[in-house]
């Protein structure tokens with residue numbers, strides 16, 4: 001049976017491995033991506049390590065859910081919501097049991113991998129992380145080492161494949177001949193699991209803090225609560241009182257300037273009369289290109305006037321992060337991702353929402369932007 005400490009050791013081993021291999025992962029992401037996979041995962045797993053030492057997660061399921069949540073909010077690339085979904089879904093399957101069997105873990109991982117496939121719409125052979133995860137998790141029925149080896153083989157077997165999902169798919173034939181970075185990091189994750197299972201039991205490298213024992217920590221917890229309350233109050237006041245009773249719009253782009261400029265264009269074209277609240281959620285928290293779950297959540301809370309929130313996203317991680325937040329129920333009730341072209345859909349959504357349309361009406365007018373041909 002495996003307890004929470006085993007899962008903490010697994011996450012610590014994964015973090016150490018990502019640290020060692022970050023440069024290689026980023027190099028693999030150069031010819032067929034945007035050269036950030038290593039730095040994305042490094043940021044994510046450093047945050048996972050910090051979260052696991054700061055927060056008490058006392059069951060295997062809780063450890064994986066905390067790790068997954070942390071990856072979703074810190075990674076910034078497509079791999080964030082994908083790995084975040086893998087760990088959260090696996091953690092949810094494990095439930096609250098204090099100890100889980102190897103078989104239960106295998107089954108939970110199988111379900112977690114299924115959730116990744118659904119979220120990203122990919123299947124084995126598409127040159128993604130699934131090419132390592134699917135054979136890797138299947139081979140866990142033999143042993144943890146067999147799982148790690150099958151994942152490694154799966155990663156190497158992505159070299160001759162043509163990418164059909166993710167950023168690499170934009171390259172078409174030119175994606176052939178390169179190993180997929182996400183499949184490579186998935187092999188590292190399963191290698192870290194094998195290493196943890198094979199290691200002689202030793203004290204967990206990452207142990208939970210026990211907040212109640214330290215008066216300063218208790219203070220911090222209180223402050224955090226205060227901050228949360230303050231935020232809630234701020235959300236309901238809406239000092240400028242715009243968009244009262246109207247559907248709110250959130251624009252999620254990889255780029256902060258793009259999100260803001262599209263918001264400005266949509267507001268400009270809808271000008272005159274009442275205006276729906278529009279918020280831009282672009283780029284990462286560090287100001288780079290990518291997606292920030294925190295920015296999306298803050299923007300959705302900012303524009304929520306109780307009539308629903310329509311989200312438009314540009315590409316890859318923007319779409320995957322919004323879908324993940326919706327699946328986790330973290331966005332305000334009545335939030336919806338619109339299937340629409342980003343700029344034209346944003347204009348249609350802001351114009352109709354400002355005219356007092358309901359969320360389904362805003363959605364269908366943004367959808368229709370796809371049928372507007374330009375030649």
Ligand code: ADP
Nearest residue numbers: 037077078079120122128129165166181182183
């Ligand atoms: P980004 O592509 O946003 O820069 P990363 O570089 O961190 O994100 O991650 C890229 C990896 O994510 C790819 O190598 C691939 O394995 C995986 N990936 C991307 N899109 C998908 C998808 N739709 N389904 C499964 N895996 C995907």
Ligand code: MG
Nearest residue numbers: 033034036037
């Ligand atoms: Mg990348």
